[in-house]
Amino acid sequence: MLRMEIALFLILVLVGYMYFSAERRPTALHQTFSLLLIVLQIHLLFDAATVYTVNHLDTVPALLNAQLHRAFIGSMVLAVFLFYQYISILVEEETGRPRRLDRAAKIFLLLALLGDLLLPIHYAQTPKGNYSDGIHVVVCYLSVLYYLILCVGLLLGNWKELDAKKRSVIGSALTIQLGVTVLQAINPTWLISGMGLTLMTMAFYLTLENPAILRSELTEQRMSMLYLKSQINPHFLYNTLDSIRIRAQLSGDKEVADLLMRLVDFFRLSVKTNKQMVSLDEELELLEAYMELMCSRYPQLKVEYDIDPDLSETLVPNFILQPIVENSLLHGLKNRGYQGLVKVSALKVNGTQFEIQVYDTGSGFAAGEKERVEAMLRNYARTPAKLEGNSIGVLNVQKRMKLLCGRDCGLRYTENEEGGLTAHLLLPIQEEIP
Secondary structure (H helix, E strand, O other), X not given: OHHHHHHHHHHHHHHHHHHHHOOOOOOHHHHHHHHHHHHHHHHHHHHHHHHHHHOOOOOOOHHHHHHHHHHHHHHHHHHHHHHHHHHHHHHXXXXXXXXXXXXXXXXXXXXXXXXXXXXXXXXXXXXXXXEEEOHHHHHHHHHHHHHHHHHHHHHHHOOOOOOHHHHHHHHHHHHHHHHHHHHHHHOHHHOOHHHHHHHHHHHHHHHOOXXXXXXXXXXXXHHHHHHHHHOOOHHHHHHHHHHXXXXXXXXXXXXXXXXXXXXXXXXXXXXXXXXXXXEHHHHHHHHHHHHHHHHHHOOOEXXXXXXXXXXXXXXXXXXXXXXXXXXXXXXXHHHHOOOEEEEEEEEEOOOOEEEEEEEEOOOOOOOOHHHHHHHHHHOHHHOOOOOOOOOHHHHHHHHHHHHHHOOOOEEXXXXXXXXXXXXXXXXXXXXXXX
């Protein structure tokens, strides 16, 4: 039996090596999984130690045996709590619903750990092998049962909103842990509790946390971005060149040269596809070129910028602002004859995040449009990438922000009291690619 614990430990060490060596942003979900990997490796070490000591009660000092068992039970309680925490964060990211059970889960964790430290330990000795039993072990079973119930509640309560793959993985992992727990309770000498926890971890790693899968998602989004950039609205190009032609007939060469220069700037900057992340200044340079051309076409269109100078070198995903501003023009200000204001601002939210706001004085959401856009942004992971339609830019921006900046970042819209909409892009403050 000791060899099984050693094998499980070595498997998790290999998984941990592959996981920690992969590039990823330190989101709450990934940080929880990282902590889970570390706690489980520690747990398996204590598991292996207690498998030996419980079967050598006559030679191992009672105090040492007791301390090892307390560490073994305590690390298991912490591991099942982290499983709940991981699933809870995952559900919150998928559905947008707050984690209401966290307080109860943390209080139970504290009580269970106190019980583990204070309750007496008893050992059963049988011809088939020895094992710990009594009130101390009840703490372990109650903890597993309690957190499994919380996880099942999260799964069933959010069944329709969860992605089918994630729903299946969570259900399978919980079934595995429940099955192993029942077998351990029926046959306490088997000492297989570590197997259930390891199999749950492997299920999450192979399907939800695998670096190869995350890299393939980033590649998919990069291809989507390339497609988006290659599909610059031909009407925009035609109308802009036509505006330049008309202006050439009515004014001198300098104005035409300036407009042509801005058009060249726009296309030069828009085809920078070799970098996933660029500085905010670079992203704004592209947007300014685009807006100068649009304001030339529509003289009643105004644009303002209010950018915190401390954020100029902060990295943002490439090509996220122009699609959002274009969306404001085509679905807001177009209905008002392109008469109105677009204001782009960037301000710090806290020490680690900042927000870009794109404010417009357009017509706002049409009937039923608000619910559709909110659902699309909330369910971005389950919404297939589009190659046509009005929402390609918005969906593409949301997908790339989530993948490149973390799931706690992203795009949302609010309605302005005076009319029009404001797009909010929440991003991390970073000046180096992680």
